[in-house]
Amino acid sequence: MALTSPYDILHAYSQGRISSGEAIRRLHLEGFRDLVIAMADAGHPLPRPSRADVERQVQAALPLLRAALKPAESDRATTSDGPRPYRKNTSVTRTNSGTRMPQDHSM
Numbered sequence: 001m002a003l004t005s006p007y008d009i010l011h012a013y014s015q016g017r018i019s020s021g022e023a024i025r026r027l028h029l030e031g032f033r034d035l036v037i038a039m040a041d042a043g044h045p046l047p048r049p050s051r052a053d054v055e056r057q058v059q060a061a062l063p064l065l066r067a068a069l070k071p072a073e074s075d076r077a078t079t080s081d082g083p084r085p086y087r088k089n090t091s092v093t094r095t096n097s098g099t100r101m102p103q104d105h106s107m
Contacts, residue, residue, distance in 0.1 A: 007042065
């Protein structure tokens with residue numbers, strides 16, 4: 001299929017048949033931002049990765065996410081004797097907006 005019109009170029013990019021760089025070059029755009037705007041103006045969806053690509057990315061990311069989300073031993077909510085007792089933080093208070101403000105203990 002010959003990519004002669006802007007519609008054809010945007011459609012080919014939307015289907016993943018040409019790269020963003022190729023679409024930008026053929027449409028004489030300044031960059032990716034302009035390509036995204038042209039895609040939206042023409043009603044074309046942005047290209048999506050294949051299911052296999054997404055699955056590969058998920059499998060690569062899961063070990064990293066699990067490692068980052070696993071609490072450190074010192075941050076665990078329990079001790080060897082059971083749950084850690086609650087300690088109120090007396091050095092700061094929270095305002096209605098959620099801002100932390102130091103408490104004045106001089107009174």
